[in-house]
Amino acid sequence: MAMSGMRGLSVFISDVRNCRNKEQERLRVDKELGNIRTRFKNEKGLTPYEKKKYVWKMLYIYMLGYDVDFGHMEAVSLISAPKYPEKQVGYIVTSCLLNENHDFLRLAINAVRNDIIGRNETFQCLALTLVGNIGGREFAESLAPDVQKLLLSSSCRPLVRKKAALCLLRLFRKNSDILNVDGWSDRMSQLLDERDLGVLTSSMSLFVALVANNHEAYWSCLPKCVKVMERLARNQDIPQEYTYYGIPSPWLQVKTMRALQYFPTVEDPSIRRALFEVLQRILMGTDVVKNVNKNNASHAVLFEALALVMHLDSEKEMMSQCVALLGKFIAVREPNIRYLGLENMTRMLMVTDVHEIIKRHQAQIITSLKDPDISIRRRSLDLLYGMCDVSNAKDIVEELLQYLATADFAMREELALKAAILAEKFAPDLSWYVDVILQLIDKAGDFVSDDIWFRVVQFVTNNEDLQPYAALKAREYLDKTAIHETMVKVSAYLLGEYSHLLARRPGCSPKEIFSIIHEKLPTVSTPTIPILLTTYAKILMHSQPPDPELQNQVWAVYSKYESCIDAEIQQRAVEYLALSRQGEALMDILAEMPKFPERQSSLIKKAEDTEADTAELSAIKLRTQQQTSNALVLTDQRPVNGAPQVSQLGMVLVPSTSNVDQNAVDQRVTQSNGNLSVVDPQDQAPVGDILGDLLSPLAIEGPPGVSSQPEVNGVPSHEVDANDALALAPVGDQESAVQPIGDIAERFQALCIKDSGVLYEDPNVQIGIKAEWRGHQGRMVLFLGNKNTAPLDSVQALVLAPYHLKLDISLVPEVIPPRAQVQCPLEVVNLHPSRDVAVLDFSYKFGTYLVNNKLRLPAVLNKFLQPIQVSAEEFFSQWRSLPGPPLKLQEVVRGVKPMSLGEMANLFNSLRLMVCPGLDPNACNLVASTTFYSESTRTVLCLIRIETDPADRTQLRMTVASGDPTLTFELKEFIKENLVSTPTAGKPPAPVAQQPQPNHQPIASSDPGALLAGLL
Structure with missing residues (x-):
């Protein structure tokens, strides 16, 4: 594509923006990369200008997210170009495409050093920016002395010295062992006398890093920091460009006070007095105004001053003044200031002699516990927890218990934990402690x-x-x-x-x-x-x-x-x-x-x-x-320290004074069909009548007397191809002679609702499942039974786990004896919300046939749901807090299996979605709630609303809402799969749906083309 000048880059950017889909964009990018690669092969014919154009295109392609694995040498070579446009491109693209360990960077070290020690200030700034951005070890070894010289040079302009200070800061943070800063105390003291506020601010950033590493070497700089604070507090010699809404360089004030906090104390009386005068001026002179920008700057200085006051542990009068100021802030309307006030008052609790002063604001703190902003509610909870003692424990715990009924689900866990700790630490009597814990369990048992x-x-x-x-x-x-x-x-x-x-x-x-x-x-x-x-x-x-x-x-x-x-x-x-x-x-x-x-x-x-x-x-x-x-223990269910001794392994605890034979008691007796047998105490598997287990259809059902979820027509329909669902592969070219008993898909769908049953059965083998689920964890036990009088050989069980599940299966024996049953525990951890299904690749050899079965395991989305009943106030509060996509999704579903509202409610309950009657005034609608558990999301409340059409039961409108966008989408699709008519057998699975992206327009600066246009 013949192009002249930078018009080629502009046309390429326009072409990419006009692509209608990702595939079209990829084709256009691949075509351009091929053209650039061809031109670079003939590099001798390229002018620096043309090379600059192609390197710009490479950068744009890289910013779009594509791999650019060539052209790095051409980008680095532009650093040595004599003209600024080419040199600028070389520096920018090199800093973007190469990391500190790239081999090509070694080729650029000499060129970069020449620019640093040269007399062209523009080139010096480019070079310092590159070194600061990359911060590699070789750069630090080779260039740090030259950067230090620039910083200390009195002949360099402030612009270069500012960049040198920031570059040196980056090198020190990355390679503190290489950078030689010994004896820098005098040099830093000299830099802190700098009159130019730009150089002083950059130098103060470097100073903060140095004293954080070793404050002992910089005691001589402490008076200089106090003088800087005095200069800023009195607004002496502060240029207008460094005054922000009337505040003299708030960034420099914050950095200076942060540096002072690394010193243990200020011993010199005159310096200490001068510092306290400055802090007093800051505390007295800060107030809340209408201008948001001024508030942000002034309060950044104020809260850093509060941190310094706490660090110095100054006299009680100033501490009282700080608490009074914070008490005023937690009562203002501005939420950001309230948040900072609560956070800093919590820090104040570490200071002695202020607890009683903080208690004066207890009523206002409790009021903040009901703030609409959850961040403020969390800080209020932290503060109440920290300020609680014997004198106010009863009031605070009762407030927490009262608040627990209406608190967000995201806070209930933390609320319950803190209330339990406070009740134990400060209980006036033990009966009150018992009352509190039982109330906690009653009001927030899930948490x-x-x-x-x-x-x-x-x-x-x-x-x-x-x-x-x-x-x-x-x-x-x-x-x-x-x-x-x-x-x-x-x-x-x-x-x-x-x-x-x-x-x-x-x-x-x-x-x-x-x-x-x-x-x-x-x-x-x-x-x-x-x-x-x-x-x-x-x-x-x-x-x-x-x-x-x-x-x-x-x-x-x-x-x-x-x-x-x-x-x-x-x-x-x-x-x-x-x-x-x-x-x-x-x-x-x-x-x-x-x-x-x-x-x-x-x-x-x-x-x-x-x-x-x-x-x-x-x-x-x-x-x-x-x-x-407290993770779910799958192999040993003995209680942790402090747990009640309820014989979790079935061992009866006999007092030492008992005259009963312990051995007789400890025998593990298993009774089934009238046959008694003594089992090895180390064997945790129920033996029973193995043949009866295998042949009885109820053998793997749950224990009698335990309520199971009702089986309804609507079940999860994760259909797969028939060849994937049942792959029977005989040895050689013989035809398959082993066919399954019963429908594999129906067995899987039944297990998606129940926790026990038969997963697969043929004339030789029965595979049963018994499962239990708790939060985001679960345990499935696979019962592999040999139904024949001959052994099964070459037995293998491999679990193919999707990305969102962590599965661990115990070792499966290669041979199952005749009429025997083996158990294979399988631990499950749910990492993310997803509808993908794990597959059990099970195979065995019987005679001359190798039978292989790929069976879906019922570790599906609804197993990690826990139904929960919510009140109308809780439901609508959460519903309103989730305004729309991607946290709240709505869809009109057609092709729904005709069912009454009662049948649909039964279906939802079987899927662990608790129907909440009476919440929707429309009798034709249905509202349900549940909580979802995964390792990444922890506990998330999910809300569902179904609006049916009495005239047409085959369509409805469904709205699903939760605090996690992926979960909202996956749960919506999961419910839809269970509502629509079951696909015909053998139909290929639908492609995995991708999570919808939020519908928003990108801002101009997020477009790589716009960024490049700005540079050009």
């Missing part, structure tokens, strides 16, 4: 970690006087129609241990206690069932001699769970049933838990560790650590 209720159990166990009160409160909470599962756990534990202390109270007989706890059993998840089984055994123990009716009811529960597929539940049921037939010996075996050894609270310890690392407690960091330590 209360296990450590919190573990700690309550420790307190109650170690304080006999507290046990009747705690048991009574637990009994009262169980009367509620709907309580959180965590409340079921703590109530069951407390009543199991201490319900006998309430025997004389109405409604507290053993039979009544058992009945009210047993009502909650169908509503709890699998990990909670073992706690309830232990509670039943304890209740039975306390009622010796037992009530025959109560005993029969408990025995019936244990009998039901004797053949449960979950090893933990089965083991407890078998052991407790055997133990409960021991008669009075049960009193010794299941005696009350002994006192816990005195130890520091895990919550308080983590809080103190975090406070030691940071100036203020970061509850988010603390919660992150807690999430890590």
Whole structure:
């Protein structure tokens, strides 16, 4: 393409902008790159001007996001050009395309050095800018002495010296061990006497880095910093161009005060007095005005001055003045100033003798806890947490509990954690502490970690006087129609241990206690069932001699769970049933838990560790650590330190005084179909009747008595190609002789709703799944059963994980013996929201045939949802806070399977989307809510609104909203897949939908072409 002058670059930029799609743009870019490559091969015929034009094009292509893997030599060679236009291009493109480790940079060192030591100031500025931007080790070794000379040279213009100071700062930050700054104290002192404010500001930036590295060497510079502050405070000799809205060089003031904070103290009385006069002037002279820019500048100086006052730990009068000033700021209307006021008041808590002064502003801080801005609410929470002590703990905790009911979901976790810590640290009495924790669990159970209720159990166990009160409160909470599962756990534990202390109270007989706890059993998840089984055994123990009716009811529960597929539940049921037939010996075996050894609270310890690392407690960091330590344990479910000893591995704790044979108790007995067998204590797998497991269609179903999600017509329809869903590959060219039993797709779809069932079955093999999910983590156990009398050879199971799932499967044996079943635990961690599905590549050899199956695993999006009931106020508050795309997406869905509103509600509930009746005044509409868990998003509230058309049930309008754009899109598509008619069998899968990009117009400066046009 023949072009003359820079018109070629302009035409190329226009061509790229006019491309209608990404593919057309790529073709145009590839064509231009090919043309540039051809011209560079004939470099001898290129003039510097033409080379400059092609290098500009390379830069533009690079800024568009394409790889440019050639032409670097041509860009570097332009640095040596004698004219400014070519030299400028060489410097700019080299700094953009090459990093500090690129080999071509070595070729440019001499040229750059020649420009630095030359007399052309423009070339010096270009060279210093390149060195500062790249900051490589070789540049530091070769060019740092020359840069230092420029900075200290009295013959250089201020413009060059400013760039030299910033260049030296960059080299020092990158290579502090190479840059020689020994003996720089006198030189820095000389630079701090500089009258030019531009050079002084740049030098102060360098000085901050030097004293941060070693303040001991720069004590002589401290008086000079104070003189700089005096000069600025009195507005002496400050040019107009360095005065910002009447404030003398606010940037230099901030840098100077930051440098002073690296010195431990100011010992000289005259210097200290001069510095305090300056700080006093700043504190007294700063006020809130209408001009936003002036406010920003003046408050930047003010808050840095506050930090310096706290660092110097000055006299109490000035501290009181600082707190009073901050108290005024947290009451203004401007949210940025309120935020800074709260943040700095939190820092003030580290200073002695100001706590009582800060308490005077408690009412205003509590008011800020209800601010519309969540950032201000967080800072208010941090401040309340830090200022709490014995005198005001009750008021603050009660305020937090009251606020918890209306707080954002994003804050409830942090609120619950901090309220629990404060209640423990400053409880006036232990009964109040129990009340607070139970209220926390009742109001925000989803956001209360296990450590919190573990700690309550420790307190109650170690304080006999507290046990009747705690048991009574637990009994009262169980009367509620709907309580959180965590409340079921703590109530069951407390009543199991201490319900006998309430025997004389109405409604507290053993039979009544058992009945009210047993009502909650169908509503709890699998990990909670073992706690309830232990509670039943304890209740039975306390009622010796037992009530025959109560005993029969408990025995019936244990009998039901004797053949449960979950090893933990089965083991407890078998052991407790055997133990409960021991008669009075049960009193010794299941005696009350002994006192816990005195130890520091895990919550308080983590809080103190975090406070030691940071100036203020970061509850988010603390919660992150807690999430890590309380991650779902898949191989060993023993409680962490401080957890209640509820025999998580099914071991019965026998007191040392018991005369019962521990070995007899500890045998792990498994009963199935009337056959008894003793299992190795190290084997956690339920044995049972293997043949019965394989042949019975109910063998891999969930435990009886546990409510499962209803199966409805609408199920996740992640359809794949028939060849992918079932790939049967016989050895050689023989035809496949092994066909699956049942429809693979239907089995997968059923498991997307249920947590147990058969994934695949053929005449030789049955693959069952039992799963449990908690937050963003899960555990699936694959049951691989050989149905034949001959072994299965060459067994392999490989999990193909999508990008958003972290999967870890245990080793699968190569041979499955005849009529045997093996278990393969599979750990799942959800990293990001996505509808992609993991695939199990399972193969085995039977006779002469190699059977290979690619089976989708039901670790789908809805497994990481937790339904949650929200009030109308909570729903509409969140709904209004999410204004539109990409956080709120709306779509008219056609081709919907005809169903009534009730059937649709059942479908949503089966997908873990809780339908909230009564929120939408239109009876034809449906509103649902849920929470989504992933490692990247943590807990995100999701809101769904369905508007149906009574005249046409095949279409509806759906709106989905959440705080994460990817989640909103994926959840919308997931719900749509379950609403529309199921695709015909064998239909290829739809392409994976890409996340929609926000609909906005780019600003002019974000266009590479516009940037280049500005340079040209």
